[in-house]
Amino acid sequence: MFAILLLAAVVIPLGLDLYMPVPENNPLTDDKIALGRRLFFDPRLSRNATLSCASCHRPDRSFTDGRHVAVGVFGRAGRRNVPALINRAWGRSFFWDGRVTSLEEQVLKPLEDPNEMDLSVDEAARRVSLTRDELSRALASYVRSILSGNSRYDRFVAGERSALSSAEQAGLQIVRGKGNCTACHVGPTFTDERLHNTGVAWVNGRLTDAGAANGTFKTPTLREVARTAPYMHDGSISTLDDVVDYYDRGGNQNPFLDAELRPLRLTATEKDALVAFLRSLNGQLSEGIPDPRWQ
């Protein structure tokens, strides 16, 4: 009842925009999503045929892997935390440093990254008997089908006032007010798709990862956030409570700290409420061809 069949291939759950920006040269089709799904789970796309996209973007972990940083072929450690691949259809910038602006381009990058799948795109395409474009478009189509919505928060916004507890409602008010969270985590996807310096990359006054520049990283979504620990671009914060404490302190000071960050002076009750609200963003996760039960 809360989902609407928008395109031939995708059911949009409650809380997300019905309009999904899709490139005109890569319309969503059931066949392409199905192909993309097979490719997503296909280890042949890695150099030693041991890892697939799903090895790091695990559906059972809201398309993250629970590790601090990604682990690629031959046990090579990546630099950054695996981002949750949900609702990326509405994304405008990709990767923690926002260096890519389309899903079609993004999906090919991990294949070539030596610390991830370490395989040339041409070789990957050859292995699965596709062209480079077919590979890219199919994977992008599948990623577009990975959606999270219909959370208790969404039902609350849609008018079901009992969907959130009083503590969660208090947390929502903090998100929108005192916590200043919506300065960056805004809209249905809870991200402004922009780069910010929250200070995480600055440890004891030293820059550990420049990100896009001077320690700026793209705002991650808050949907499914309780299922996607650890947090931040480097997975350096293990729990939501710790994340809230970090922002309550105003982030790590550095010369490029985003002006939006300042000490919040949240009380213990307010912090608890905020975390309670964040947990309400666990939603109904769907991927691939729509589940007929949703229609």
Place this chain on the structure above:
Amino acid sequence: MTMKQTIAAIALVMASVAGVVTLRAQSGYDLFQKALAAERADGNLQQAIQLYARVVKEFGGDRALAARALVRMAECHEKLGQAEAQTIYERVLREYADQPEAANLARARLRVDPRPARAAQGERLVWGPGREVDLFGTVSPDGRYLTYVDWFGVVNVVLRDLQTGTDRPLTPNTFFGQYGYPSWSAISRTGDRVAYSWAPPDAGDELRVASLTGQGVPPFRRLLPSSGRDSLRPFDWSPDGNWIALLIEREDRSSQIGLVNLRSGDLRILKSIDWRGVGKIVFSPDGRFIAYDLLEGEGIRTQRVLVMAVDAGREVAVTTDRSKNHVMGWAADGHLLFASDRSGSLGLWAVRVEDGRPRSVPVLVKSDLSSTWSLGLTRNGALYVWKRAGAEYVSTASIDLATGALRQAAGSIQHFVDSRGRPAWSADGKDLLYVSCGPDGGGACRIFIRAAQTGVSREVPHALGYVGFPRLGPDGVAILTDGRDLKGRRGIYLIDSKTGSTTPIAEQPPDRRRWPEWWPGTRSIYYQNQGRGEPLVVLRREIDSDAETEIFRTSACNVGPARISPDGRSIACIGNDIDSRTATLMVFALSGGASRAVMRVSSSESLFPWPWQWTPDSRAILVRKMAPLAVDELWLAPMAGEPRRLNIDIRNWSGPFDLSPDGRQIAFVASAGAQGAEVWALENFLPPGGNASP
């Protein structure tokens, strides 16, 4: 000397000093901007023509710029009724055919009837001028009715019969905001229903639908319930009457374009956008698409027109250039109408849209459009637009409160077209602060400080998207204001008038005004916290320590601000009592004790909720009294004795006023010419067959 004169004088001096080298170093773009300013801001068309001619002569190598300058020059000639316009347009076509935009404009202008646009295209005043003429509704398909909100009455959605001049309230208030507050409304394509947003006293907007047939206040159906503090803005009905297109402004400062189904009440969110929302949404004649306008990026200069399928299947940009475009209507023949400044001045443009995609280049169908605010298209293709009746400007005059005499200053301080002013004196009376906002009073606001002694005004940099009522602090540097920042966050802000540094002081939830003021003579401020139906609470906050204390609480006041007397001993506020239908100006001792009513009006009279002020000696309050169909009056309500009307004609005062600290000067916002707004019907501008009926 006005600010413009001052700027001109400074420019002249600088030019003399710098000499020819400076002038030659000036870019063609700068010169073009100067010409535009002469044309649009100063209305000095002759000077503009000379400057445009210089652009063509001195910077002819930039063909795009030269072509634009020629078009502008031709339009200036046209406005002056001079035949040179046609020659110049022909020159553009002849010599600048490689500049498509300029050539299209020239071609369009050569095609239009050479008679003055107004006569040829039948601009007809259908309502106004008057302050009650507002912009919150739409016109009926037959052009006879218009919905609006009677902000100067008891705040109802009202159906105006433009033929008879009679009004029919569609909502039940019989006293100001008694049952709630309406805002936007839209009449259905069949003309027999209306959708409007309505905020009950203690809740956010709900969407209601009512029939327009019959008499009296019609019963309503609640189509969408309140959701927190979200605001709803219905724009248009689908031609089949099954859907309403609306904008939802969410509490998280995002906005959403949605469709609500009339039968089921189901809401479809098509697209989420940022807090700035859209200006208008209209359905296509076949109901399969909607068109809307959307600001691009973080700025306010580029606004695109987009078309989206109602099943959200695709979105197509109709305009892709960097001009500012506003959706105005969608004609039955498929022409999408939009206002645009793409030619350098505001015009009405049409682009043919088929199957949700543009099928032609935009064509200018009417130049010299005076408003971007469309109230909709009628069945016969008339476009109804709202516009201000006259310009507003800040002025000062000497005042004698004892006799009630007012002497108008010889010249106004400044004349900002479409400015709202909001003047405020500095604590020492040496400076006057005022603001200038966008065409409809919203949008980006500029803050100016004028030194009384020199007459020189300077602009204050700041980082706010909108400012409310800024006030200079006791140090003459800090400015306190309510407003919204560039991310749409409402709050109280402190602006350093020297550096422009802008610091948030306190947030402001969407359902309440803070009305921040400086605590007399200190670096602390006070502001209020009051939601609908809640007691009025006034908080004092120390700027330097952020320490905050409650200093006043009452349930007696429920409209507008509470203000502390200059001696810091008393606080005044206005209470509207629904049962007795009275409005009372109350004064309380801050040290406690009984309250007293210093002025009370009843029945249909009311006290203007916010432009009122203590006199500097704290012995009286200057207040504006209003009544329907009557001229507003300025009254002095003393702490001891009876209130008395001042013999000051304020019929042209359109906004707030401010007494100087010595009580001898008053700054106010006045209308030049007619007050308020007007509704015009633009007729016969569409190509043959371009009527609007679906």
